[in-house]
Amino acid sequence: MRVRKKPWADSYIKDHADLIVIEPKDHIGKWQNRFKAVQPIQVEIGIGKGQFIIEMAKRHPEVNFLGIEIQESVIAVALRKVVESGLTNVQLVETDGADVDELFGEGEVSQLYLNFSDPWPKTRHIKRRLTSPGFLATYLKVLKPEGRIQFKTDNRQLFEYSLTSFNNFGFTFEGVWLDLHKSDQNEDNVETEYEEKFSKKGPIYELVAYFALKK
Template identity: 50%
Template sequence: MRLRNVPGARETIIESYFSIQEPKTYRGKWEEEFGNKNPIHIEVGMGKGRFILEMAERNPEINYIGIEKYSSVLVRAVEKTEEFEGKNLRLIRMDAEEIEEVFAPGEVGRIYLNFSDPWPKDRHAKRRLTSTRFLERYHHILAPEGRVIFKTDNRDLFDFSLEQIKEAGWILENCTYDLHNSEFNEGNVMTEYEEKFSAKGNPICRLTAFRHDL
């Protein structure tokens, strides 16, 4: 995926109150950064931030951390925070592969994966955020009752994800191939992509999964 450079993006991100510049220094200490012991929920690949900002506004008793790899995308989320008055949100520019270096074991209560890059070529399967490789990383940072919630309009990626969950020894808590016409749509917060794809008539797939140590 080739992204257009946004002049001044890095500077804008650095200057934001919500932006964390050295996230690895907070590993195991996020409650100190937020100033409370509220649950931590993260979104991996937050894009332009619509989802996580609305979640933070709806749930002030939960601390939210958005992760995005590209400055040219993250800066759009930073711009949206200008009207956000809460204190329960932080944004990080980082690669998801480093997630275990940023969060300690059991530190995260929920992980949201929304419309992740499908990496359609077979040789890139390990890069998919629902691959067994990433599920293992999530397992290390999730609390015992933690959950991963995944949404996509890409049926091939969704089917791949279901296979990976089984292979990784995770438990599928719930699953739907048409979120907006299911019982799980109540309270659903749409992302920019979700609104775009659903407007075209694309059904949205969603699953929730967890893993208990045996």
């Protein structure tokens, strides 16, 4: 999706370097230093305008949240919301979240959120799906033992593919919801901007999974 460039974005990001990182590789293994308190770190890949991660940070002050987004004009909007919120447990990262193992140290992340990722529907693009085996392997490198991955989408084809992908990779499902908004799970659900807009058109699918270590 083409995003209209915001002339103020670059300078705003530079003015709030305490809340946003543009050179993430400098912080590998040291992300706790970006936060006021040492707490479990949870990461959302592709935050859009930040609605989900900011609400999660409000609800869970005992967790540190990192939001990754590659589009400058989009993350600048999210940054403005973070500044206005006054939250000290959320940081943003302007970069491509495709290679998380090059952004975090081993076991540095306790949970990952994949919300409404690009479905890449064509067969030749399967490897680009964020739930394909190649990406799952990178997630395991940065997740703590049995760290969770929460995945939401409104694309049934992608969800079915993802269920198979997680299962074949050896993940254990903590929960699978075929219509999240009509389930008990929705009581604690935090919506993204996209979800809020498109949930009226069809069901939202969700899974939560972890990789159980063999004993």
